[in-house]
Amino acid sequence: MTDFAATKARFHLPKDVIYLDGNSLGPLPKAAAGRMASAVTHEWGEMLITGWNRGGRDGAGWMAMPTGIGDRIARLIGAEPGHVVMGDTLSIKVYQALASAIEMRPDRKVILSDSGNFPSDLYIAQGLIQSLGRGLELKVVAPEDIANHIDETVAATLITEVDYRTGRLHDMKALTAKAHAAGALAIWDLAHTAGATEVDLAGAKADFAVGCTYKYLNGGPGAPAFIYVAPRHAEVARPALSGWLGHEAPFAFDLDYRPGHGIERMRVGTPPVLALAALEASLDIWDMTTMADIRARSIELTEAFVEGVEAACPMLTLASPREPNLRGSQISFRFEDGYAAMQALIARGVIGDFRAPDIMRFGFTPLYIDVGDVAKAVDIIADVMNRRLWDRPEYRKKARVT
Amino acid sequence: MTDFAATKARFHLPKDVIYLDGNSLGPLPKAAAGRMASAVTHEWGEMLITGWNRGGRDGAGWMAMPTGIGDRIARLIGAEPGHVVMGDTLSIKVYQALASAIEMRPDRKVILSDSGNFPSDLYIAQGLIQSLGRGLELKVVAPEDIANHIDETVAATLITEVDYRTGRLHDMKALTAKAHAAGALAIWDLAHTAGATEVDLAGAKADFAVGCTYKYLNGGPGAPAFIYVAPRHAEVARPALSGWLGHEAPFAFDLDYRPGHGIERMRVGTPPVLALAALEASLDIWDMTTMADIRARSIELTEAFVEGVEAACPMLTLASPREPNLRGSQISFRFEDGYAAMQALIARGVIGDFRAPDIMRFGFTPLYIDVGDVAKAVDIIADVMNRRLWDRPEYRKKARVT
Numbered sequence: 001m002t003d004f005a006a007t008k009a010r011f012h013l014p015k016d017v018i019y020l021d022g023n024s025l026g027p028l029p030k031a032a033a034g035r036m037a038s039a040v041t042h043e044w045g046e047m048l049i050t051g052w053n054r055g056g057r058d059g060a061g062w063m064a065m066p067t068g069i070g071d072r073i074a075r076l077i078g079a080e081p082g083h084v085v086m087g088d089t090l091s092i093k094v095y096q097a098l099a100s101a102i103e104m105r106p107d108r109k110v111i112l113s114d115s116g117n118f119p120s121d122l123y124i125a126q127g128l129i130q131s132l133g134r135g136l137e138l139k140v141v142a143p144e145d146i147a148n149h150i151d152e153t154v155a156a157t158l159i160t161e162v163d164y165r166t167g168r169l170h171d172m173k174a175l176t177a178k179a180h181a182a183g184a185l186a187i188w189d190l191a192h193t194a195g196a197t198e199v200d201l202a203g204a205k206a207d208f209a210v211g212c213t214y215k216y217l218n219g220g221p222g223a224p225a226f227i228y229v230a231p232r233h234a235e236v237a238r239p240a241l242s243g244w245l246g247h248e249a250p251f252a253f254d255l256d257y258r259p260g261h262g263i264e265r266m267r268v269g270t271p272p273v274l275a276l277a278a279l280e281a282s283l284d285i286w287d288m289t290t291m292a293d294i295r296a297r298s299i300e301l302t303e304a305f306v307e308g309v310e311a312a313c314p315m316l317t318l319a320s321p322r323e324p325n326l327r328g329s330q331i332s333f334r335f336e337d338g339y340a341a342m343q344a345l346i347a348r349g350v351i352g353d354f355r356a357p358d359i360m361r362f363g364f365t366p367l368y369i370d371v372g373d374v375a376k377a378v379d380i381i382a383d384v385m386n387r388r389l390w391d392r393p394e395y396r397k398k399a400r401v402t
Numbered sequence: 403m404t405d406f407a408a409t410k411a412r413f414h415l416p417k418d419v420i421y422l423d424g425n426s427l428g429p430l431p432k433a434a435a436g437r438m439a440s441a442v443t444h445e446w447g448e449m450l451i452t453g454w455n456r457g458g459r460d461g462a463g464w465m466a467m468p469t470g471i472g473d474r475i476a477r478l479i480g481a482e483p484g485h486v487v488m489g490d491t492l493s494i495k496v497y498q499a500l501a502s503a504i505e506m507r508p509d510r511k512v513i514l515s516d517s518g519n520f521p522s523d524l525y526i527a528q529g530l531i532q533s534l535g536r537g538l539e540l541k542v543v544a545p546e547d548i549a550n551h552i553d554e555t556v557a558a559t560l561i562t563e564v565d566y567r568t569g570r571l572h573d574m575k576a577l578t579a580k581a582h583a584a585g586a587l588a589i590w591d592l593a594h595t596a597g598a599t600e601v602d603l604a605g606a607k608a609d610f611a612v613g614c615t616y617k618y619l620n621g622g623p624g625a626p627a628f629i630y631v632a633p634r635h636a637e638v639a640r641p642a643l644s645g646w647l648g649h650e651a652p653f654a655f656d657l658d659y660r661p662g663h664g665i666e667r668m669r670v671g672t673p674p675v676l677a678l679a680a681l682e683a684s685l686d687i688w689d690m691t692t693m694a695d696i697r698a699r700s701i702e703l704t705e706a707f708v709e710g711v712e713a714a715c716p717m718l719t720l721a722s723p724r725e726p727n728l729r730g731s732q733i734s735f736r737f738e739d740g741y742a743a744m745q746a747l748i749a750r751g752v753i754g755d756f757r758a759p760d761i762m763r764f765g766f767t768p769l770y771i772d773v774g775d776v777a778k779a780v781d782i783i784a785d786v787m788n789r790r791l792w793d794r795p796e797y798r799k800k801a802r803v804t
Contacts, residue, residue: 012447017593021451028447033439040438040680044622045414045430049423049755051623062623089671091645092494099533116655120671123659127644132502132534140657170498173650214672220446221453221464242529243493244522253758255517255542257525269491270616273623275676278442353451356655 002289004366010285011218011368018377023164023192023330023363025219033280039277055273057280062273063245067263069276070226072283073217076291077190077198077209078200079228084264086279087271087309090191090212090225092156092241094124096266097227099206099240101156101185102128102136104233104380108155108184109136116143116163121189143168147178154184156207161199162192162328165359167320169197169328173204180205191215194226196298196329196365198291201228208233216329216365217286219279227266234262243268285367297366298329301374303329305362308378313385319359330363342393344384349379406697406699406768411689413770420779422754425594425765428620434683441679457675459682464675465647469665471678472628474685475619477610478693479592480602481630487665488681492593492614492627492753494643496526496560498668499610499629501642503558503587504530504538506635508774510557511538518565519543523591527560545570549580556586558609563601564594564730567761569722571599571730575606582607586656595619598695598700598731598767603630610635618731618767619688621681628654629668636664645670687769697701699768701726703776704733707764710780711735715787721761725739732765745797746786 014029019027035057039211043055055062069331070084077084087093102111102241111125122140122255129136141149143163150157157179187208193199195216201209209228213219229237239246239259245267248258259265302322309316309331316333335341342354352362362377380383384390414430415421421429437459445457445464457464472486479486489495504513514528524542531538543551545565552559559581563572578588587609595601597618603611611630615621631639641648641661647669650660661667705726711718711733718735737743738761744756754764764779786792 014448014450019450025446025451025453027450028442033442033447036438036442036676038434040430040435041414042621044427045415045435048416048419048421048429048753049427055623059465088490088494089645091671092490092643095643104531118646119649119655119657122657123644123646123649126659127640127642130640131505131642187781197778211674220442221457222672222677224674225671236523238529238532240529240533241494242525243491244520244525247521247525253521255524255527267494269627270614270624272626272674272677274438274680275624275674278676291715334429351450 002293004361005244007285007288007367008370013368016349018350018373020350020362020369020377022218022365023196023215024353025214026216026282026365027368029218029281029285031284032220032278034272035277035281039274062271064273065273065276066267068261069283070263072286073194073213076286077194077211077228079209080202081229082324083231083234083263084226084228084252085266086276087267088225089287090210091120091124092268093225094121094189095128096239097187097210098125098128098156098243098348100237101187101208103238104185104236104269105155108153110153111136111138111156111158112146112149112154112160113138114142114143114146114371115140116166116168117158117160118164118189118191121158121160121228139339140262143170147175150178150182152182154179154182156185156187158187158243160189160191163195163395164192165355166332167327167330169243169326172199176204176206192328192330195286198295206230213279214237217284219280220275222275224272224275224280229263229266239265241268242319245269245271247347253316289367294366298364301366301369301371302329304371304374305364305378308375309333309381312378312382315385329365330358330361332361334358335360337390340395341385341390344390345381347395348380348384350380404695406772409687409690409769410772411753415770418751420752420754420775422764422766422771422779424620424767425598425617426755427616427623428618428684428767429770430685431620431687433686434622435678437679437683438676440622442704443675454685455472458760462601464673467675467678468669468673471681471685472665474688475596475628478688479596479613480604482633483602484634485636485665486630486738487668488626488628488678489669490627492612493526494670495612495627495629496523496591498532498643499589499612499795500527500558500560501529502639503589503610505640506587506638507557510555512555513538513540513558513560514538514548514551514556515542515560516545516548517542518567518570519560519562520566520591520593523560523562545572549577552580552586554584556581556584558587558589559588559660562591564598566594567721567757567763568734569729569732571728574601574608578606578608587593594730594732608632615681617650620684621679622677624677625681626677631668641667643670647671647673648763658789691769696768700766702774703768703771704729704731705765706773707733707780711783712779714780714784717787731767732763734761734763735741736760737762739792742797746792746794747783749797750782750786752782766794
């Protein structure tokens, strides 16, 4: 069993704060400052260009970081080793996965997604469809209807496993099987599942998966994204973003592109070395646990939170699935004055966030949130809600970025 | 006049090294370690999600960093303020520029480039052409022939201003004018010119420009790229990579993409905050100079280097243009055993690099390389070459990454 007191001790959390927003931006691993200082001063400063061959904490070279770190992520998402690579942002990785997938189903016209998907995935699909100009269609249906719309017209499903607003969890295995039965490919966005729930990409036979590392994986603001391509597609998927480092032999400087082997072809440009170094510090903490332990503790925390808040705050309506197996690692409540209420909570040190129109969102991250934190958060929420502290004018101003 | 002794004092350079490879990876600004520590410990660690609104060194918020830093780059490349944005890698920025440009010339089929372009730009064009599948053609001609191939079939030229091997400098203004006269758009890759030569994007009427910040701009390994879109196209160019942060209202979470205004639409995903923080430390040094001063000093340094090496090393053949106005800020020599010779030089502390088949490449970066460094480098090169030190077996092993 994971020693969660030990993992918690590895994070810096601001004083007097209960941080229930690790689903938006994970907090700082204490070791990240030292790792970053070493990457900057020792590696960049002293190694200079030789860092590409001998930099990185293990000395394997900066060039090897995207796949080396990819393997550490692979363990957390049930991916086969050697089939995850780091780089770019989640939007870019969605583009890569989608562009490859629709080319593998040239006779099909539909990209199927749902209205619970994060909008950026839909934007990327819309942009790609417009670029390609060959009559592709993005079909966006209600989350609960998505299975009913998987048919022989669908080239690929593009689904975020956990809804960023409500935490509703799709059944990856069942939807992937349904997609395959219809001859479609399944692309999974793990933004709100990687590090949050038990993901079994290999077991579910997912075709492509993408995700970010600045949420549950605590890689820091703007930390790099990852992409997974199933081994059976690894030598088939054509990289639409055919960049230098995805070439079979980047340093041959050939004028013609030849895709690299396997997941290497999903590399694009120069790897973000410093950002990857910060992520390493977080992955060291992830090495102290398993996703099974995380999931068990997450359910314990969210159950306690729902029970406590519902008992104390009848004005809040649960927006997340009540059944823990149907949700990720967040709990959302609907409340008409949710924006102001969240501001009032933040002023009291309970950090969640707000998503329009009325969602108060709280993330649960067992690496650094324990049952004591949940009990304290429930007490503060009860106090703020029942004393109507959210009704004060200072909490009703709108933020620039929520 | 710039105080180049003062700028040099702001860099950390390893002991006993003359670093003539700033055209591959710029060295560490001494202030970068402190700036990075502050971004990690103070901003990420203490501000957490509120950093998006109030992080960054100026407190304008992490979200504002891509355009705020873009404006600082704009000054160095002759771009209009408000028309440069940071993010992603150079390959991604090439893709964005090219995808937008060819859509603005829907009846034309040719993307024109030259064999002196960096291969990644060609790879990206090849990948995009294959994705679009509408008969576009990448025409790659000799660098000196490119003007002769600009005609009414050309949708866009895709040219790297300075050849990464020889340092040969294209005439941006003349080629852009020629492209416009033929109705084509001009995309300029500034990888080897930003921070190296005087670039005047606005004066040359360039349509799009892209570049990286880890070479002459000293942003660190894998530092973010930039893109420029001419003001006259800013509300016209459709972003093919239509990501969340390029949306007109990212935090409205609409299901449909609407491009943001101007250069904002070329943002894609979450900005790489930590990497941008490192870059800020370098741009503070850039604030101490002008590109006119840099260019004058660069010519002084390269002229001294060419004269010294040619006088002492008859076995080396100048591969760069002899006329300083026709080259960037690097000097290349051809030598059959160039790989081994470069290894021997590196062993003696003169750091350049090698590009197949026979190019020994040296970058000149006035911010931290002075005439004394050049004189010392010439002496060491003369010694190594004339004593045939490169002929020792230990220098003949091939590196993994050159």
